Amino acid sequence: MSVAILQFLGTNCEYDMEYAFSLLGVKSQIVWHQQRALPKDTKLVVIPGGFSYGDYLRSGAIARFSPIMRCVIDFANKGGYVLGVCNGFQILLESGLLPGAMKHNENLQFISKNVSLEVVDTHNIFLKNFKIKEVINIPIAxxxxxYYIHQEQLGQLxxxxxxxxxxxxxxxxxxxxxxxxxxxxxxxxxxxxHPERAVEEVLGNTAGxxxxxxxxxxx
Structure with a gap:
């Protein structure tokens, strides 16, 4: 086992993420949020997108208290790799594994479209295959x-x-x-x-x- 993909009530991108890693020849396992341990030999935890608990309170706020998240926090604090996409990013913010917070989109509308992104930093395992200032296209939903963070913390970032x-x-x-x-x-x-939505040319590109x-x- 290499990749553990978490599944909460309302998650809807776990199988897309599983498929994406299969294209890389990597085995993954979908892990239900009520589990109290990560699979043995997990090297990467992925928290995929969706609407955990329907986003009824605040995106990611309830999922943060699921039993599996205690394991993820411990895993990350010991140096394990964790990737959160969309709702997964929100869960990481709520859990304190990443700084800052999410607010409603400025226009108060759900946005689903392909967007252009600029790569800012490549001194990390996630974006090491890109160049700084490279522009890529990845879908959002x-x-x-x-994203918001206090000015002092922004300077630290x-x-x-x-x-x-x-x-x-x-x-x-x-x-x-x-x-x-x-x-x-x-x-x-x-x-x-969502990088898992940009993994084949038929989807537009393979930047994800x-x-x-x-x-x-x-x-």
Whole structure:
């Protein structure tokens, strides 16, 4: 086992993520959120997109308390790699594994479209196959993707190379157009765009697969 893909009530991208890793020849296992342990030999935990608990309270706020998240937090704190996509990013923010918070999109509407992203930092395993300032296209689908963080913490993100991706156009109101970040140790990654939806040419491009390919080093 290499990749553990979490599944909550309302998750809807777990099978897309499983398929994406299969294209890389990587075995993955979908893990129900009530489990109290990650599969043996897990090298990467992926928290995929969807609407955990229907986003009824605040996106990711309830999922953060699921039993499996205790394992994920411990896994990450010991240096394990974690990737959160869309709702998964929101869960990582709620759990404290990544700094900042998500607000409703500035226009208060759900946005589902392909967007252009600028690669900001490549000194990490996730984006090591890209070049700084490279522009890529990845789909988004969210209502709460308006990233916010206090100015002092924003300075820390910039100084530590934790800002990974920015929208070329600020489609949701995110501070500094931020679309993806990582933690200071660069083993926990979160982004609102969906790389698993850009893994074959029939889907438009394979930039998302190139992102996931970065993890092959540890899988």
């Amino acid at each position: 969210h209502a709460e993707g308006n 910039e100084a530590n190379g934790q800002i990974l991706l920015k929208y070329t156009q600020n489609i949701n109101g995110s501070l500094e157009k931020i679309a993806g970040i990582c933690n200071e140790n660069k083993n926990v990654f979160g982004l609102m765009p 697969l190139k992102m996931l390919e970065g993890f092959l080093e540890v899988l």
